[in-house]
Amino acid sequence: MFIHNLRLGAASLRRNVLLTALMVMSIGFGVAASMVTFAVFRAVSGDPIPQKSSTLFVPLIDNRGPEYNRHGEPPSALTYTDAMALMRAHKAARQTMLFPVGLSVMPDDPHHMPFKAEGYATYSDFFTMFDVPFQYGSGWGSAQDDAREAVIVISRALNQKLFGGANSVGREITLDDRHYRIVGVTDNWDPKPRFFDIFDDKLFADPSQLYIPFTYAVAQHIDTYGNNNCGSVGKRGDSWDSWLQGECVWISPWVELQDAAQVLAYRQFLDGYAREQRDAGRFNWAPNNRLRDVREWLDYQHAVPPESRISLTLSLGFLVICLVNTVGLLLAKFMRRAPEIGVRRALGASRADIYRQFLAEAAMVGLAGGVLGLALTATGMLGLGLVFQPQIARLAQLDASLVLLTMLVAISATVIAAFYPTWRAAQVQPAWQLKSN
Amino acid sequence: MQIKPILSALRRHKAGTFLIAMQIALTLAIVCNALFIIHQRVAHLSEPTGIDEPNLFVIKSEWVGAPGTERVDAMIREDLQVLRQLPGVQDVTPSNSYPLRGGGWDDAIRLKPDQTQDSSGATIYFADEHFIDTLGLKLVAGRNFRADEIGHMDMRYKLAPPMVIVTKALADKLFPAGDAVGKTIYLVGGPATIVGEVELLQAQSVSQWASAFAYRSVIIPERLAISLGSFYIVRTRPGQLDTAMRAAGKALFAHNPRRVINEDDGILSFSEVRSRAYESDRGMAILMGVISVVLLAVTAAGIVGLTSFWVGQRRRQIGVRRALGATRRDILHYFMTENLLISGAGVVLGVVLALVMNLWMVTHFEMHRLSLAYLVGGVVILLLLGQGAVLAPALRASRVPPVEATRSV
Numbered sequence: 070m071f072i073h074n075l076r077l078g079a080a081s082l083r084r085n086v087l088l089t090a091l092m093v094m095s096i097g098f099g100v101a102a103s104m105v106t107f108a109v110f111r112a113v114s115g116d117p118i119p120q121k122s123s124t125l126f127v128p129l130i131d132n133r134g135p136e137y138n139r140h141g142e143p144p145s146a147l148t149y150t151d152a153m154a155l156m157r158a159h160k161a162a163r164q165t166m167l168f169p170v171g172l173s174v175m176p177d178d179p180h181h182m183p184f185k186a187e188g189y190a191t192y193s194d195f196f197t198m199f200d201v202p203f204q205y206g207s208g209w210g211s212a213q214d215d216a217r218e219a220v221i222v223i224s225r226a227l228n229q230k231l232f233g234g235a236n237s238v239g240r241e242i243t244l245d246d247r248h249y250r251i252v253g254v255t256d257n258w259d260p261k262p263r264f265f266d267i268f269d270d271k272l273f274a275d276p277s278q279l280y281i282p283f284t285y286a287v288a289q290h291i292d293t294y295g296n297n298n299c300g301s302v303g304k305r306g307d308s309w310d311s312w313l314q315g316e317c318v319w320i321s322p323w324v325e326l327q328d329a330a331q332v333l334a335y336r337q338f339l340d341g342y343a344r345e346q347r348d349a350g351r352f353n354w355a356p357n358n359r360l361r362d363v364r365e366w367l368d369y370q371h372a373v374p375p376e377s378r379i380s381l382t383l384s385l386g387f388l389v390i391c392l393v394n395t396v397g398l399l400l401a402k403f404m405r406r407a408p409e410i411g412v413r414r415a416l417g418a419s420r421a422d423i424y425r426q427f428l429a430e431a432a433m434v435g436l437a438g439g440v441l442g443l444a445l446t447a448t449g450m451l452g453l454g455l456v457f458q459p460q461i462a463r464l465a466q467l468d469a470s471l472v473l474l475t476m477l478v479a480i481s482a483t484v485i486a487a488f489y490p491t492w493r494a495a496q497v498q499p500a501w502q503l504k505s506n
Numbered sequence: 507m508q509i510k511p512i513l514s515a516l517r518r519h520k521a522g523t524f525l526i527a528m529q530i531a532l533t534l535a536i537v538c539n540a541l542f543i544i545h546q547r548v549a550h551l552s553e554p555t556g557i558d559e560p561n562l563f564v565i566k567s568e569w570v571g572a573p574g575t576e577r578v579d580a581m582i583r584e585d586l587q588v589l590r591q592l593p594g595v596q597d598v599t600p601s602n603s604y605p606l607r608g609g610g611w612d613d614a615i616r617l618k619p620d621q622t623q624d625s626s627g628a629t630i631y632f633a634d635e636h637f638i639d640t641l642g643l644k645l646v647a648g649r650n651f652r653a654d655e656i657g658h659m660d661m662r663y664k665l666a667p668p669m670v671i672v673t674k675a676l677a678d679k680l681f682p683a684g685d686a687v688g689k690t691i692y693l694v695g696g697p698a699t700i701v702g703e704v705e706l707l708q709a710q711s712v713s714q715w716a717s718a719f720a721y722r723s724v725i726i727p728e729r730l731a732i733s734l735g736s737f738y739i740v741r742t743r744p745g746q747l748d749t750a751m752r753a754a755g756k757a758l759f760a761h762n763p764r765r766v767i768n769e770d771d772g773i774l775s776f777s778e779v780r781s782r783a784y785e786s787d788r789g790m791a792i793l794m795g796v797i798s799v800v801l802l803a804v805t806a807a808g809i810v811g812l813t814s815f816w817v818g819q820r821r822r823q824i825g826v827r828r829a830l831g832a833t834r835r836d837i838l839h840y841f842m843t844e845n846l847l848i849s850g851a852g853v854v855l856g857v858v859l860a861l862v863m864n865l866w867m868v869t870h871f872e873m874h875r876l877s878l879a880y881l882v883g884g885v886v887i888l889l890l891l892g893q894g895a896v897l898a899p900a901l902r903a904s905r906v907p908p909v910e911a912t913r914s915v
Contacts, residue, residue, distance in 0.1 A: 087814075091807045098800050136622065171734070173570040173766050182759075183570055183766045246571040270609070290572070292661070292734060296609075305694060307664035375871045376786050379543070380793055383536060386863075387801055390532045394808035397525035401815030456789030493521065 096438025099391025269295030435483030530852025558642030594746025825910025
């Protein structure tokens with residue numbers, strides 16, 4: 070029976086083609102607009118590290134005080150002084166500090182241009198904290214951190230570029246005239262948005278290509294390739310060393326805490342540290358610290374670009390209008406067939422039959438709208454680069470789940486839109502229709 | 507035209523009437539806000555930089571290794587010589603940043619050494635004596651730096667030059683009386699005397715966070731000589747931009763290969779810089795435009811569809827009216843007026859919705875208040891759209907012959 074309904078539905082699509090085409094177009098456009106913007110939104114607002122986002126935290130310490138901080142919030146990174154204090158205290162199961170570095174690669178072949186490889190100066194815990202996958206070798210150990218050793222982990226892509234993809238562990242590379250020993254090659258790993266370095270606006274940056282020990286980078290005076298924020302007060306210094314000891318923030322801190330008890334303990338430790346600093350005369354305000362997990366951090370930093378939210382909101386409004394439109398057109402289409410309904414009812418069709426018939430027809434319209442919507446979505450994906458930054462546009466993909474969602478939204482939305490027109494159709498009085506007007 | 511019969515007829519088509527009115531209302535709300543977003547973004551991306559954009563390009567050269575400040579400064583000066591000798595090059599200046607770059611050095615400016623609250627934020631541009639001529643800035647007061655006044659410094663040194671040039675926007679903010687030249691301001695490292703004032707030079711970021719000091723810039727007579735590298739801003743003679751851009755990279759590498767100039771953004775013409783800076787603004791404007799156009803089309807199509815249906819339903823009544831002496835024009839007017847009544851109700855509701863939607867965006871996305879002009883414009887557009895959409899079915903209705911009155915279904 071259901072198949073018969075669908076067949077009748079398909080046949081009725083061919084009747085008054087204009088109305089049907091209008092409906093299919095309106096559903097297609099509405100669904101496509103929503104899907105394209107949703108794809109972008111999904112890409113930029115996803116959880117970049119779902120298995121650990123509730124156990125990784127950013128500890129922040131207010132080194133500016135109520136007079137200079139923004140809206141009472143501590144700055145979004147740490148000073149070298151505070152970063153070192155947290156590392157020394159070692160109060161979390163794992164902890165790391167990081168800042169971006171850009172190192173120059175001079176190829177041996179003089180025909181190749183030198184290029185910058187960007188990455189991070191960090192601690193050995195980085196790789197275990199963020200579940201970094203390895204193609205060859207592994208990260209370095211805490212012994213290398215302490216010894217400020219010139220070791221390096223490079224990415225699969227950089228390894229491909231420099232060593233043709235061979236296992237390069239144990240080999241040496243020269244970056245900015247410094248010789249590093251390769252200890253590991255990461256597999257493709259590029260969490261988006263890059264939650265661990267929001268301070269340097271690297272949310273959607275190209276994948277990192279290398280990692281070197283933080284301790285080595287500082288010992289070698291390798292300057293940050295990212296931001297350095299000095300606020301408006303406090304010592305800045307006027308040389309490398311005095312800058313290092315000054316109140317400028319430039320280091321992103323991360324700690325891993327397994328449960329609520331550890332989180333509470335860490336908060337208490339941070340407050341205790343801030344009180345010590347106050348007693349030592351460095352701060353003259355009450356402890357004002359923050360400890361946010363990955364999702365809270367992304368949220369606080371407004372990681373989702375406003376463009377993506379605005380366009381998603383407007384597209385959903387757009388879909389609603391298209392559906393209101395569809396309700397009107399379906400009403401017109403169904404009520405045109407009042408005489409036919411009357412005849413069917415007089416011949417013994419129940420209201421339920423009418424419902425089935427017309428909802429099946431609506432589903433067919435939705436199906437056609439979904440197919441058109443898919444084509445438009447695919448076209449829209451190509452045009453994404455016009456609207457969003459290329460790094461963001463690249464993230465949005467038309468994958469199987471999006472195709473499925475497109476069809477599902479198209480069909481279910483149309484069927485929901487069809488409820489009122491169908492109800493009206495089922496209310497048709499057989500006797501009225503059988504009389505001539 | 508009698509309104510009363512139209513209203514009583516509409517009472518028999520409650521659902522359709524309601525749907526058209528709703529569509530008009532929702533469309534008005536979205537189109538108003540979309541047009542307003544377009545207007546804002548376009549206004550934003552038309553802000554002037556104050557520099558000679560058509561003839562400028564920027565080179566980002568980064569050093570290999572860790573040469574010290576003195577060595578870097580020497581290499582910068584050599585590079586400037588190399589660039590100056592290129593055909594088509596009019597002038598060159600080294601800097602740490604340029605307008606529309608998006609990031610760089612912003613700092614606090616104070617009027618007294620012991621002041622705790624800043625007088626203003628400002629963008630810090632490092633420069634030599636060629637900076638003003640290269641960018642094509644206009645000096646409105648005071649003088650340019652002399653070659654012997656240009657120093658060099660590392661990023662972590664004290665920022666305390668003896669003299670600075672400021673933009674008029676900053677001068678007016680700090681010294682409203684208009685006598686900024688000769689006055690002292692305090693940078694983070696100490697006092698500096700204002701020796702000159704340029705008319706217009708945009709700050710390096712056009713983001714929301716930097717809007718507080720959009721045109722307030724300070725020009726420092728120092729070359730920022732750091733291992734990370736430097737920007738060279740090159741001004742070419744009209745029409746020579748492409749030639750000079752192609753030659754610049756090669757010449758620099760031939761002179762000193764121990765450098766990195768990125769392939770994709772190492773050398774950018776200023777029009778590229780501009781389009782990168784305003785990528786998302788332009789994109790939003792395009793997106794909103796597309797959404798508005800498609801939405802208006804969808805709404806028009808919906809009105810056409812429903813009205814055609816009504817005309818079809820009422821052929822007999824129309825025939826009766828024609829038989830009783832109504833002219834074609836009367837029938838046409840009937841449907842046009844009917845649509846005007848429905849659209850009128852729709853736009854009233856739509857105005858309320860548009861304001862609610864805008865208020866929501868104001869609270870969530872740092873949007874401005876919707877201006878009245880956009881509301882009025884949106885209302886007019888939608889009323890015209892309704893009238894336009896109803897025209898075809900109404901004309902078809904007016905062509906219904908009087909004989910229809912005598913036909914049954």
